Amino acid sequence: MSVDRVTSAIDAILARIHSGEFPVGEALPPEADLATMLEVSRPTMREAVRSLSTKGVLRVIHGRGTFVNPVASWTDLPAMVEALGRSQSPREIGLQLIELRRMIEVGACGLAARNRTDDDIAVLTELLTMFENAAETGDIDTIAKADLAFHTTILEASANPFLSFIMHPLQDALSASRKQTSADSRIRRRAAEHHRIILSAIVDGDEARAKDAMRKHMTQTRDDIAAYLPDQPVAD
Structure with missing residues (x-):
């Protein structure tokens, strides 16, 4: 699995969160659809989601999906600053x-x-x-x-x-x-x-x-x- 591909997938998810395409509190698209949207393999997509989950950006609820957390709960400061800069x-x-x-x-x-x-x-x-x-x-x-x-x-x-x-x-x-x-x-x-x-x-x-x-x-x-x-x- 390419680190660059994972980083690219992370950036693509964040960009969609910042733009409002993935709204706070809403679930991301299903796994297969998200991987297609990001143009990456499903393992790469899962690693990107896992990384953003550890930073508080996403919340995985088994059986329900992956949801976008409020910016105030994020633990990645550069991502938080960029998100706040949108509003x-x-x-x-x-x-x-x-x-x-x-x-x-x-x-x-x-x-x-x-x-x-x-x-x-x-x-x-x-x-x-x-x-x-x-x-x-x-x-x-x-x-x-x-x-x-x-x-x-x-x-x-x-x-x-x-x-x-x-x-x-x-x-x-x-x-x-x-x-x-x-x-x-x-x-x-x-x-x-x-x-x-x-x-x-x-x-x-x-x-x-x-x-x-x-x-x-x-x-x-x-x-x-x-x-x-x-x-x-x-x-x-």
């Missing part, structure tokens, strides 16, 4: 993500100030320079990459492996949001200033100041998302 605006998604980031990253920044190594500081310094250089030239892709890596490095510097594990599945969504806000030079300058203050607190090993700096950065980011991201769902 919610980039602004709504961004504000929800920044709430999550505030809860996680403020505490993580304090831990990073306590546990950071010389290597962590070197990486953070390099990423801040990369961010600032890209901000001067308006290189949005590099800005988003450096910004995301800066925050990821802080999570790693916390020395708590669960923090990076929690945030990693959201990287695509977080990167998309950063690219949209970073297009504005004023936002780039504000973000760079906040990053400098955060890094200074981490270098000094000042947990309280690091947490306060990250909290203020999250507030700034929330305000920028509210002001600049579209308030309507993005059309396909």
Whole structure:
């Protein structure tokens, strides 16, 4: 059984769920019909269904069929973000993500100030320079990459492996949001200033100041998302 074929079948099922062809609460077509629709073998189709069931997307009820679960019960974060993006605006998604980031990253920044190594500081310094250089030239892709890596490095510097594990599945969504806000030079300058203050607190090993700096950065980011991201769902 080809892994690529299974992945393709999973993507095809998700696409039909996102489009409303497979509505929440409704049963998928019978096994043979679904395999034909997806243009895969029945074993491949079963493996795709099994994978989506383990992620909470589908629910198999023996003797009755396979049903689509509400998005809130999904455990696959990228699939959840994509699904929510069909009904919610980039602004709504961004504000929800920044709430999550505030809860996680403020505490993580304090831990990073306590546990950071010389290597962590070197990486953070390099990423801040990369961010600032890209901000001067308006290189949005590099800005988003450096910004995301800066925050990821802080999570790693916390020395708590669960923090990076929690945030990693959201990287695509977080990167998309950063690219949209970073297009504005004023936002780039504000973000760079906040990053400098955060890094200074981490270098000094000042947990309280690091947490306060990250909290203020999250507030700034929330305000920028509210002001600049579209308030309507993005059309396909």
